[in-house]
Amino acid sequence: MLTSVWQQLTLSTLTLEQWREASVLHRLLAPLRQWRQGSWLLRWGDWIGLAIVVVLFALAPYVSTTLIGVLLLAAAALWALLTLTDEAGPGLSPVHVAVAVYWGIMVLATALSPVRGAAVTGLIKLSLNILLFLLIARVARQPRARGLLILAYILTTLPVAVYGLRQYFFGATALATWVDAESAVADVTRVYSFLGNPNLLAGYLIPGIMMSTVAVFAWPRWVPKGLALLAALINTMCLILTLSRGGWIGFLIAGFVLMILVVQYWSIWFSPFWKRWALPVLLGGAAAVVVLGVISVDSLRARVLSIFVGRADSSNNFRMNVWAGVIDMIRARPVLGIGPGNDAFNSVYPLFQRPRYTALSAYSVFLEVLVEGGIFGMLAFLWLLLLLFHQSWVQLQRLRESQDAQGYWLIGAIASIAGILGQGIADTVMYRPQISTLWWMAIAIVASYYPAQQILGKRSFKLQQD
Template sequence: MDSVWQSFTFSRCVLTDWARRSFLYRVLSSGEPWRASSWLLQWADPLGLVLVALVLVLAPFVSNALIGVLLLAIAAFWVMLAVTEAPGQGLTPIHLLLTLYWAIATVATVFSPVRSVALEGWTKLSLYLIFFGLMARVLRSPRLRNGLITTYLLTALVVSAYGIRQWFLGATALATWVDPTSPLADTTRVYSYLGNPNLLGGYLLPAIFLGGVAMFAWEGWGCKALALFMTAINTLCIGLTLSRGAWIGLVAGGLVLVVLLLHWWSRHWTPFWRTWAIPLGLLALALVLAVGIITVEPLRLRIFSMFEGRADSSNNFRLNVWAAVLEMIRDRPILGIGPGNDAFNSIYPLYQRPRYTALSAYSVVLELAVETGFIGLSCFFWMLVTTWTQGWVALQRLRQGGNAQGYWLMGAIATSVGMLSHGLVDTVWYRPQISSLWWLQIALVASYYQAPPARVAAAEVAASPELPPP
């Protein structure tokens, strides 16, 4: 059974061996000799860091169009790197499955009933996957990894500070974000620079988990105090968004992070604490949540509204959208309608309930099924399972050596679980501000990948012509 699982997640696959034999990879890396004499490419990783950091720093404050321009620049830079690298360098099982998903989305675009607008969605997907590819390369360096995460955390601190300011000074609601009949109808929901409280909640989830592990990854008490301060501010701000989806993600990711941290530390503990630390830690977390729900009225009212069904206007809206989306999936279950929100907006009006217009499926799982059918959805979950498996394998390796870089890996795994949990009831992560952070987490996990012991020598012997006997 273990062998089947390792095959399913490519745990035994030596990708560099395969890439060296691949005609396609040899063609793509045809510019490798030029790399050694290029002054610019000697600084490839720092330049890549600057481009990625620009996206993360500017995303909350600028238009989506400008982010698109930056992604195009990143795509051009990545192509230049791809044709000058050795075959298979940096290739991971995650790359393979994302390439497979991209191929499925390409076929879905070709057969889309709205091909022209699906092509726009396919272009955006391609840019984000290239963005992932560049980050996975840059983040292999612990120094650059620390720098990029710190850049995002400082940016998120500015975003959270402005959100908290809105809570104290008031902020005009840009839409009906709370059921008008709810006791919280007049309560301020902060949205900072992002214009929507659910979007802000999704943006802050990675900051909370990465900030939490930064308290252990960063050296020096001053840095640890800064990490604690940022985590507290971001947690407070995500609470003030009153975003139920973000809260779901916070709890789900928090549970995963607690388990991973206790497992990481347990190597120094007695057998008793190794057995009981995780159950007791989860019980303590549950008690903290229970006390918060009991004592904080807005928190209690928002959480209880999740279980009111159609009595809550937000719940009712989503249920009507989901019913229409399920009909869309039923009519095109294999490859869907093609990627992108424009394709969705072209088809959804044919299925929508009266007065329930929507720009997305309000569920990442349903959105994936609508765009690329059950084939694409299955491939996406295959990629997730492989990502978490590769992350767990890398975590055990780092744990044995006591490498503090393992904290960032735990933060990335917890964040991916939290963002996916949020995505079950919303699709904010299709916005550039959130999508860039989602691919950051996947790239973080991919950056820790180490191939199993290579069999290059054996492969060369097997491929060489047989010598005559002496």
């Protein structure tokens, strides 16, 4: 009974391969498929899609959100063109279904929003991110394409992190009051690199650290391994110097998830002794290093301890007052919320805010989901997370049997998701385009592994496996 319920909940028994073949819409689009066969440009459609995504991630830390939006629009248009003219075949996964349900609830929340115009703007932004997810999930099914995409992101993080380190050593002007003026670290430089905000920089670097770390194991040659190790170290140093408490929490959660999955992936080769003790030894050693670092470095210790002083810290006090207003917003519209986006939030929050505590977001991803989509939105979001972790685990066990190097990218993706969520406990930088695109990239990488045995050779991406 419980097994059957679990299979239904995780869509384990759902068959998606024949859906498009039986679709009336798919048959009506037959002329477009014939046109595509005669198009020289569309033969390279997946190459073009990869190029657009690579350009998007390469430019995201440096350019305005307007240009990021233009690139997202280009990615969305290409995905629509490729999908509408594609032959029937594997393409959907349970993750796609959960994303569609989440988007559908946000559409309904927008339609019923008390600030419909503002919510439409947020829905458009969400839709562009989801269309990016769809394009990446399509392109990343080919192992080499997946590797090239991740390589592009890792290389992009290097100048971002190096510039952040330069700010630490040579100084940087704080663009806002990021530290309690009465704190012991009030005069310490918080680096922000090209992104203009330490918390945003920390969120940007978390997936970079995870992907760089797994690249050390995934890449076969020593020079790329050295580059990946260098990127992981530089990104980690820069993240620490952001002094972002939420970023640190996300980094620790992501790191522990990565270690657990890597040890489980390797355990097929372990002796009975190490199968039992490898994980406790590794986690215990990592925890000891973290504790020793916090005890030894004054600025780290002061920032960590400030998490536990409650309202005595001005940042904590600010968040608590914002959360109080946000909870009142949720109580006012608990079922479907106010609709997606910061414009909708900014239109409604002033009616509930505490005096002098203006805010641009809920300062918690989970509260933000409840505000935007209500209980139904939160249930859809949690279901998406459930399917993500379930699908990643199932596919990881399949890859584990052959110790396929592609399994490391899956580990990096799920650790990145966990890390972004960890930071999102008390922050909402996930909704900034520099990080929202990484969030949907990680989800797309997980979705791209399903069903892997039926994908190769079906697409226009004529690349060989590594």
